[in-house]
Amino acid sequence: MEKVTPSSYSLKQIKSPSEVSFKEIKSLVDLLKDAVANNYSVGFMRDSTEADFEKFWLDEISRCDSENGIFIAFSGDEVLGSVIVTRELRANGRHRAEFRKLLVHSTAQKMGIGTALEKLATNYAKDIGLMLLYLDSATSYLIDGVYEKWGWKKSGEIPNFAKNPDGSLVSTWFFYKLLN
Secondary structure (H helix, E strand, O other): OOOOOOOOOEEEEEOOHHHOOHHHHHHHHHHHHHHHHOOOOOOOOOOOOHHHHHHHHHHHHHOOOOOEEEEEEEEOOEEEEEEEEEEOOOHHHOOEEEEEEEEEOHHHOOOOHHHHHHHHHHHHHHHOOOOEEEEEEEHHHOOOOHHHHOOOEEEEEEEEEEEOOOOOEEEEEEEEEEOO
16 A cells, blocks of 8 residues: 555545445455554454454444444545444443544554544544443553543553454553543
């Protein structure tokens, strides 16, 4: 993937599985492969296969509806970044959603794509009446207090919570963002 410039990408929400092309799925798979290749703790290990990545995205896309969304940044047919908002299904938690898989391709970082995706997903959450977003992030990826700059609050750290793709253990911070 060639380096992008700040003005050379667009954003969109995937609202239903029918809106996603085969090329977009392939590019989402490439985005996840890039994260694993860079040793980001995103739920996959180095020995994960392309089929594993494709199954993940197909499962996520199958859940897209008026209450669960995938937001992507793209340039042409290339997906540059993604974030998923998944609303809680249980009756006592319908006011909240998990903010997941905020990924920006290594060739497209430092272009404001993460910030744009966070803002788009947060506005969507407000628009559907959510009051709370929460997320977890491996501590080794928390550069420059980016979540705090976006208005997220740290709620705690769990040591050795997850593994990086290379098998090394990593601590995880939990964050929340009140939307009201």
